[in-house]
Amino acid sequence: MSIHHPALPPGVRVFERGWLSANNVLCEGPEGTALVDSGYVSHAAQTLALVEHALGGRPLQRLLNTHLHSDHCGGNAALQARYPGLRTAIPPGQAEAVRAWDEARLSYRATGQDCARFTFDALLTPGATVTLAGRGWQIHAAPGHDPDAVMLFEPASRTLISGDALWQHGFGVVFPELEGEPGFDAVAATLDLIERLAPRVVIPGHGSPFGDAAHGGAGPAAPVAAALALARQRLQALAADPARHRRHALKVLLKFKLLQWQRQPLAAVHAWARQVPLLVRLHAHHGGGAPFDAWLQALVDDLCASGAARRDGDVLVDGG
Ligand SMILES: [Zn+2]
Numbered sequence: 001m002s003i004h005h006p007a008l009p010p011g012v013r014v015f016e017r018g019w020l021s022a023n024n025v026l027c028e029g030p031e032g033t034a035l036v037d038s039g040y041v042s043h044a045a046q047t048l049a050l051v052e053h054a055l056g057g058r059p060l061q062r063l064l065n066t067h068l069h070s071d072h073c074g075g076n077a078a079l080q081a082r083y084p085g086l087r088t089a090i091p092p093g094q095a096e097a098v099r100a101w102d103e104a105r106l107s108y109r110a111t112g113q114d115c116a117r118f119t120f121d122a123l124l125t126p127g128a129t130v131t132l133a134g135r136g137w138q139i140h141a142a143p144g145h146d147p148d149a150v151m152l153f154e155p156a157s158r159t160l161i162s163g164d165a166l167w168q169h170g171f172g173v174v175f176p177e178l179e180g181e182p183g184f185d186a187v188a189a190t191l192d193l194i195e196r197l198a199p200r201v202v203i204p205g206h207g208s209p210f211g212d213a214a215h216g217g218a219g220p221a222a223p224v225a226a227a228l229a230l231a232r233q234r235l236q237a238l239a240a241d242p243a244r245h246r247r248h249a250l251k252v253l254l255k256f257k258l259l260q261w262q263r264q265p266l267a268a269v270h271a272w273a274r275q276v277p278l279l280v281r282l283h284a285h286h287g288g289g290a291p292f293d294a295w296l297q298a299l300v301d302d303l304c305a306s307g308a309a310r311r312d313g314d315v316l317v318d319g320g
Helices: 041-055 076-082 092-100 107-111 184-197 222-240 242-261 266-274 277-286 292-305
Strands: 012-015 024-029 032-036 062-064 087-090 129-132 135-141 150-154 159-163 201-204 263-265 309-312 315-318
Touching (some): 012 041, 024 041, 024 129, 107 277, 150 184, 222 242, 242 266, 242 277, 266 292, 266 315, 277 292
Parallel strands (some): 032 062, 062 087, 159 201
Antiparallel strands (some): 024 032, 129 135, 135 150, 150 159, 263 315, 309 315
16 A cells, blocks of 8 residues: 655655545655645544554654545544644644634535544645655645645655645546636646646645656656646536536545445435535535435436446445
């Protein structure tokens, strides 16, 4: 699970997780030990085991989050309990909401996801620099997928920790658009920013690191340029057809929950969905007048048709 990617700067290790838990980036240098992102809450024991094993008895000293979605900070509470001296740094946008654990402003209740309450000690303010693995990493605002997200960029090795702003094959759901707020232009601006930073290597929030550490040219390495081109193509298609983006987002939300459940009786899937504010709102605004259960069942059927889920009698099962 730990990947010693040859293209990564010394002292940087990636635990490639999956879709329920985002990747974790473990950084070790003269300044100490740090982890970027902590996975989903139901995988917290696995996150702890990965970190403990990699550190061999040394404590984790700092924890940073690219953004506060449940799959990136769900292990924060467990890490804070395990390492009492841990200092946690989060992007500033939701600092007050985290301090008060204001569930109306944090995304967990709205999406029907879970996250254990955590605290923070410092902010990752765009424009500032943090030291990880003996190098200075620039903090950049990366709105689009999440208005408050940040990315970390190390200019000497040109390594980018992109969170969900850029994956090798796309980017995260544009959540503001689901709430009726603009988001597509911010995604485009963040992709432009990544192009200007010209990374040789990208460590995404999901999937393997990609790039070419030996790339000496001025622009991004070829795999990064290819990822940017694909992301822009996808963005253009989604922005031209917001209904398609909503359908995609609904499937992502349902699939994410199914990854957590693995199996769930359909009746319980419906009962869960009826109390998820984002689903209720999307149905009310875009459900075309269909009853909620029929609307949701069409979504479930879509998920099964795509192979992301399957029916086992009255039980919905993750399709892997
Ligand atoms: Zn995210």
